[in-house]
Amino acid sequence: MGRTNNFSSIAFFLLLLILGCSAAPIPKLRARPQPCKRMVFYFHDIIYNGHNSKNATAAIVGSPAWGNRTILTGQNHFGNMVVFDDPITLDNNLHSTPVGRAQGFYLYDKKDIFTAWIGFSFVFNSTEHNGSINFAGADPLMNKTRDISVIGGTGDFFMARGIATLSTDAFEGEVYFRLRVDIKLYECW
Amino acid sequence: MGRTNNFSSIAFFLLLLILGCSAAPIPKLRARPQPCKRMVFYFHDIIYNGHNSKNATAAIVGSPAWGNRTILTGQNHFGNMVVFDDPITLDNNLHSTPVGRAQGFYLYDKKDIFTAWIGFSFVFNSTEHNGSINFAGADPLMNKTRDISVIGGTGDFFMARGIATLSTDAFEGEVYFRLRVDIKLYECW
Amino acid sequence: MGRTNNFSSIAFFLLLLILGCSAAPIPKLRARPQPCKRMVFYFHDIIYNGHNSKNATAAIVGSPAWGNRTILTGQNHFGNMVVFDDPITLDNNLHSTPVGRAQGFYLYDKKDIFTAWIGFSFVFNSTEHNGSINFAGADPLMNKTRDISVIGGTGDFFMARGIATLSTDAFEGEVYFRLRVDIKLYECW
Numbered sequence: 061m062g063r064t065n066n067f068s069s070i071a072f073f074l075l076l077l078i079l080g081c082s083a084a085p086i087p088k089l090r091a092r093p094q095p096c097k098r099m100v101f102y103f104h105d106i107i108y109n110g111h112n113s114k115n116a117t118a119a120i121v122g123s124p125a126w127g128n129r130t131i132l133t134g135q136n137h138f139g140n141m142v143v144f145d146d147p148i149t150l151d152n153n154l155h156s157t158p159v160g161r162a163q164g165f166y167l168y169d170k171k172d173i174f175t176a177w178i179g180f181s182f183v184f185n186s187t188e189h190n191g192s193i194n195f196a197g198a199d200p201l202m203n204k205t206r207d208i209s210v211i212g213g214t215g216d217f218f219m220a221r222g223i224a225t226l227s228t229d230a231f232e233g234e235v236y237f238r239l240r241v242d243i244k245l246y247e248c249w
Numbered sequence: 250m251g252r253t254n255n256f257s258s259i260a261f262f263l264l265l266l267i268l269g270c271s272a273a274p275i276p277k278l279r280a281r282p283q284p285c286k287r288m289v290f291y292f293h294d295i296i297y298n299g300h301n302s303k304n305a306t307a308a309i310v311g312s313p314a315w316g317n318r319t320i321l322t323g324q325n326h327f328g329n330m331v332v333f334d335d336p337i338t339l340d341n342n343l344h345s346t347p348v349g350r351a352q353g354f355y356l357y358d359k360k361d362i363f364t365a366w367i368g369f370s371f372v373f374n375s376t377e378h379n380g381s382i383n384f385a386g387a388d389p390l391m392n393k394t395r396d397i398s399v400i401g402g403t404g405d406f407f408m409a410r411g412i413a414t415l416s417t418d419a420f421e422g423e424v425y426f427r428l429r430v431d432i433k434l435y436e437c438w
Numbered sequence: 439m440g441r442t443n444n445f446s447s448i449a450f451f452l453l454l455l456i457l458g459c460s461a462a463p464i465p466k467l468r469a470r471p472q473p474c475k476r477m478v479f480y481f482h483d484i485i486y487n488g489h490n491s492k493n494a495t496a497a498i499v500g501s502p503a504w505g506n507r508t509i510l511t512g513q514n515h516f517g518n519m520v521v522f523d524d525p526i527t528l529d530n531n532l533h534s535t536p537v538g539r540a541q542g543f544y545l546y547d548k549k550d551i552f553t554a555w556i557g558f559s560f561v562f563n564s565t566e567h568n569g570s571i572n573f574a575g576a577d578p579l580m581n582k583t584r585d586i587s588v589i590g591g592t593g594d595f596f597m598a599r600g601i602a603t604l605s606t607d608a609f610e611g612e613v614y615f616r617l618r619v620d621i622k623l624y625e626c627w
Contacts, residue, residue, distance in 0.1 A: 092407065093438070108502065121500035121517045121545070122310035122330060124297065125318040129503040139310040139332050141354075141500060143517050143555075145548040163547045163576050164555045165519075167310070169352045170334040177332075177353045179368060179557060181576035194575050194587045196400060197383050198352050198370035209383045209401025211574060212587025214601055218470065219624055223403055246408055246438070249471070249624075281596065282627070311499035311519060313486065314507040328499045328521050330543075356499070358541045359523040366521075366542045368557060385589060386572050387541050387559035398572045398590025412592055435597055435627075 095222065096248035101182070102229060103146045103162040104154045105237040107132070112235065118144035122167070132234055136175075137168035148182060152229055152238060160184035166199065174201040178208065182241075184216070191215015193243065195224055210245060221247035284411065285437035290371070291418060292335040292351040293343045294426040296321070301424065307333035311356070321423055325364075326357035337371060341418055341427060349373035351428075355388065363390040367397065371430075373405070380404015382432065384413055399434060410436035473600065474626035479560070480607060481524045481540040482532045483615040485510070490613065496522035500545070510612055514553075515546035526560060530607055530616060538562035540617075544577065552579040556586065560619075562594070569593015571621065573602055588623060599625035 108116035110130045120129040122141030127133030132140050143165045147158035164180025176199040181192045192215060197208025205227045213220030222245035230238040297305035299319045309318040311330030316322030321329050332354045336347035353369025365388040370381045381404060386397025394416045402409030411434035418429040486494035488508045498507040500519030505511030510518050521543045525536035542558025554577040559570045570593060575586025583605045591598030600623035607618040 110503070113504075119502040119517045121502050121519055122332075123318075124308040124310050124332075125299070126302075129501075138334075139308045141310055141330075141332070141519075143500075143502075143519070143545050143547050145516075145553070161548075163553065165545055165547075167332050167354055169332050169354075170350075175334075175352065177368070177370060179555070179574065181555060183576045183578070192576050192585070194589070196368065196385065196574065196589075197403070198372045198381050200372070207381070207403035209403065211383070211385075211400045211589045212599070214575070214585035214587065218601070219599065221401070221408065223407070311521075312507075313497040313499050313521075314488070315491075327523075328497045330499055330519075330521070356521050356543055358521050358543075359539075364523075364541065366557070366559060385557065385574065386592070387561045387570050389561070396570070396592035398592065400572070400574075400589045410590070410597065412596070 093246060095244035095246055097220075097222075097243075097245040099243045101148050101150065101159070101241050101243070102152050103148045103182075103239050103241065105144055105146045105239065107142060107235055107237075109235055117146045118142050121165075132168075135171045136173055138171040139168065141165060141167040144180070148184075152240070154236075154238070159186040159189065164195075175199065176201055189216050191217045193217045193220060199226060201228065210243065217245075219247065219249040220245045282435055284433035284435055286409075286411075286432075286434040288432045290337050290339065290348070290430050290432070291341050292337045292371075292428050292430065294333055294335045294428065296331060296424055296426075298424055306335045307331050310354075321357075324360045325362055327360045328357065330354060330356045333369070337373075341429070343425075343427070348375040348378065353384075364388065365390055378405050380406045382406045382409060388415060390417065399432065402434075406434075408436065408438040409434045471624055473622035473624055475598075475600075475621075475623040477621045479526050479528065479537070479619050479621070480530050481526045481560075481617050481619065483522055483524045483617065485520060485613055485615075487613055495524045496520050499543075510546075513549045514551055516549040517546065519543060519545040522558070526562075530618070532614075532616070537564040537567065542573075553577065554579055567594050569595045571595045571598060577604060579606065588621065595623075597625065597627040598623045 106115050106117045108119040121143050123129050124139030146162040148160040149156040161183050166176045166178040169177050178199045179196045181194050183192045194212045196211050200206050205225050207223050210222040225242040227240045229240040295304050295306045297308040310332050312318050313328030335351040337349040338345040350372050355365045355367040358366050367388045368385045370383045372381045383401045385400050389395050394414050396412050399411040414431040416429045419427040484493050484495045486497040499521050501507050502517030524540040526538040527534040539561050544554045544556040547555050556577045557574045559572050561570045572590045574589050578584050583603050585601050588600040603620040605618045608616040
């Protein structure tokens with residue numbers, strides 16, 4: 061009798077667990093999960109300033125009425141849109157062999173402080189990685205680190221989703237910016 | 250004997266359930282699911298028009314060859330790109346304490362009627378919310394409501410996905426626009 | 439006694455299975471899965487060039503300092519941003535009845551070769567499809583096919599994710615481009 065009861069209650073408990081498990085929406089962990097893939101890269105942005113057309117990897121292509129497209133405008137560059145095609149390296153050396161290109165745009169979007177919105181892709185074409193990772197999000201430049209979204213991927217990064225933590229690793233005036241990107245994927249197919 | 254059979258069949262039934270549960274692809278509901286999180290906010294867009302640089306929260310930064318960047322062009326503003334940094338409020342009052350900033354851009358993309366494409370983030374920094382929500386999608390402005398995608402999130406909104414329903418809550422000429430955003434997340438981590 | 443042991447071990451086995459099942463991360467297939475939805479469309483981009491304002495469906499709205507907004511600039515159009523509102527058709531005929539509009543932007547982002555970054559939506563309004571599909575990604579135009587991400591959807595395409603394979607189906611000079619889009623959704627709600 062006791063055993064029957066035990067059995068029933070264990071079965072019932074299992075059933076509850078199973079139902080909880082099979083019911084959509086899929087249960088999500090409260091604790092932040094571990095990434096299924098993590099990678100760190102650097103990319104190097106050299107903004108055209110009228111004198112560096114040979115080396116420049118980025119150019120201002122939009123500006124507000126009060127600005128121009130050669131020099132970043134006042135008011136924390138508010139309204140400047142920059143298009144870039146920057147080399148991606150595995151370490152923080154601009155002259156290391158690139159493993160791909162960071163391609164896309166950013167726009168300075170605040171008058172009071174430096175902050176930007178960024179949409180871009182990492183396009184890989186190396187022995188190690190093929191495919192692309194797509195990013196979008198707010199980039200409050202003055203913060204030591206800032207998180208943007210990995211919104212998709214192709215090839216080796218098919219259907220990827222996750223978070224990329226950006227940090228400004230170095231800069232020279234308003235011409236050279238080196239960004240460190242710590243990519244943490246939480247959906248890997 | 251009877252109990253053994255019962256036990257076996259229950260175990261088998263449980264096993265089937267478990268196998269059904271563990272098999273990828275993840276089962277998706279046919280019926281539209283309930284959001285795992287729902288929030289309503291307002292944001293306030295004041296477009297620079299040459300006379301309001303103190304109050305403006307947005308500026309035209311791109312225009313077609315036939316337009317300029319001070320006044321929205323004819324042909325339903327086709328080709329105008331606007332960058333914005335707008336206050337987010339909990340109610341429809343421009344002067345309420347902001348809970349964050351809506352930052353990004355929209356582009357008017359049709360000659361015949363007003364319609365736009367929008368990419369932006371909600372950047373929260375309040376006692377209640379920290380983190381960001383990233384949005385993208387078509388915004389046919391003349392529709393009473395229009396749905397765009399929540400393509401990702403960070404911080405409190407880590408890995409969020411969902412739908413945001415935009416509606417124009419009020420406007421004054423071509424300078425002030427108040428948007429209501431009904432955010433429905435269907436993936437909450 | 440034997441039965442008790444059996445029972446315990448089966449229960450333990452079930453429990454292990456359940457725990458394996460309920461633990462996030464959700465198991466993902468190793469082999470590339472089959473799409474849950476697949477659709478092919480064409481869209482037609484006619485870029486304004488100063489002489490075709492009646493037919494043009496796209497216009498240059500951003501350019502680098504060395505370019506203008508009437509004619510695509512040299513250096514592989516690096517820095518040109520184009521806004522578009524293009525008809526979507528089921529076949530490769532520009533004059534077929536459109537089933538929706540492709541709306542968004544692309545930017546040429548490399549000096550050495552043609553390559554672009556693209557963010558846009560398919561906005562459907564036909565008897566067959568209602569809703570929108572949102573896309574973003576790198577578009578290396580010179581490749582026969584290139585994959586971008588489906589980052590979300592609304593209406594019939596609620597919460598969609600997947601891959602879209604673009605190919606240039608035809609072009610005439612630098613004015614008309616016909617794109618074929620093979621949409622493969624891997625998340626269908």
